[in-house]
Amino acid sequence: MSLLKIFTKRQIEEVKSIRAKHPLAQDIFSKMHLYKGVSEYESRLIELVDYFGYEKGAKAHFCRIYGGEAMPIREKLGLSLVEMMIMNMYASFNRMSPDRQDMYYIFDYIVKKAEATFGKRENISVVDFGCGLGQIGIAFCLAGFPVYFVDVREEFLQFTEFLCSKRKIKNYKIVQHNDLRTYPSMDIFNQPVRVIIEWSSFEHFYNPLTAFTWVKDLLVPKGLFVSTTAVLNWTDQFKEEIILDAGERAYNILSSEEYTNLSKKYFAVESPTGSIAKLLIKKP
Numbered sequence: 001m002s003l004l005k006i007f008t009k010r011q012i013e014e015v016k017s018i019r020a021k022h023p024l025a026q027d028i029f030s031k032m033h034l035y036k037g038v039s040e041y042e043s044r045l046i047e048l049v050d051y052f053g054y055e056k057g058a059k060a061h062f063c064r065i066y067g068g069e070a071m072p073i074r075e076k077l078g079l080s081l082v083e084m085m086i087m088n089m090y091a092s093f094n095r096m097s098p099d100r101q102d103m104y105y106i107f108d109y110i111v112k113k114a115e116a117t118f119g120k121r122e123n124i125s126v127v128d129f130g131c132g133l134g135q136i137g138i139a140f141c142l143a144g145f146p147v148y149f150v151d152v153r154e155e156f157l158q159f160t161e162f163l164c165s166k167r168k169i170k171n172y173k174i175v176q177h178n179d180l181r182t183y184p185s186m187d188i189f190n191q192p193v194r195v196i197i198e199w200s201s202f203e204h205f206y207n208p209l210t211a212f213t214w215v216k217d218l219l220v221p222k223g224l225f226v227s228t229t230a231v232l233n234w235t236d237q238f239k240e241e242i243i244l245d246a247g248e249r250a251y252n253i254l255s256s257e258e259y260t261n262l263s264k265k266y267f268a269v270e271s272p273t274g275s276i277a278k279l280l281i282k283k284p
């Protein structure tokens with residue numbers, strides 16, 4: 001048997017092993033992959049063509065670029081800033097992909113924890129806070145949870161609604177708030193909120209500490225707060241990424257003792273394997 005065949009067989013076994021450990025996440029990832037005749041990445045590109053039309057949407061493949069080079073590329077492609085942002089994010093990644101150390105690897109764990117604490121999924125409201133293009137919230141919708149998509153950008157929420165309509169999702173509500181200094185009124189949420197997801201969003205708020213307080217006040221006792229900024233084990237890589245993405249001021253707040261102590265005061269902290277995210281459980 002050739003080395004190529006041995007290596008391929010080993011890869012296949014590894015994929016099977018991953019899927020076996022995360023059956024719900026794998027099922028949701030499969031449901032998010034709409035166009036089955038092509039790869040999951042190509043399927044996302046087709047969705048961008050569906051949304052923007054061929055003339056613009058076909059440029060999405062060239063939008064997967066960050067940093068200083070993004071602006072001249074955007075100008076050459078003739079795209080607005082928000083069009084470039086949507087194409088960049090949706091073409092670059094799916095947060096439920098097993099190829100990323102992302103939500104895929106803790107999704108089953110979060111769902112089981114929520115069910116064990118609160119019962120049936122249809123009674124467990126989830127808030128995708130700073131949802132961006134809504135991939136994580138969509139995953140929870142497809143798993144049977146009612147979801148509130150919350151973001152400051154109307155264009156992101158419109159694209160999220162498009163993705164929901166493509167998947168015939170109806171168990172959701174769109175919530176737009178005014179700016180990064182304010183938060184939605186809690187009266188908007190007509191069901192007790194039992195799970196809040198904050199995935200790479202707090203660093204973009206003017207004051208992550210007030211955003212955290214809003215989350216703490218909205219969650220019911222024993223509610224789950226999944227966060228990529230709270231109580232992190234900061235490495236040089238995480239520090240560099242936050243500063244590059246949101247600036248040194250955001251890093252200083254998120255890595256401060258004040259933020260860590262505030263988190264631990266109101267939440268018990270768990271560190272699920274396979275992700276940088278923390279699972280914070282609100283103390284009774």
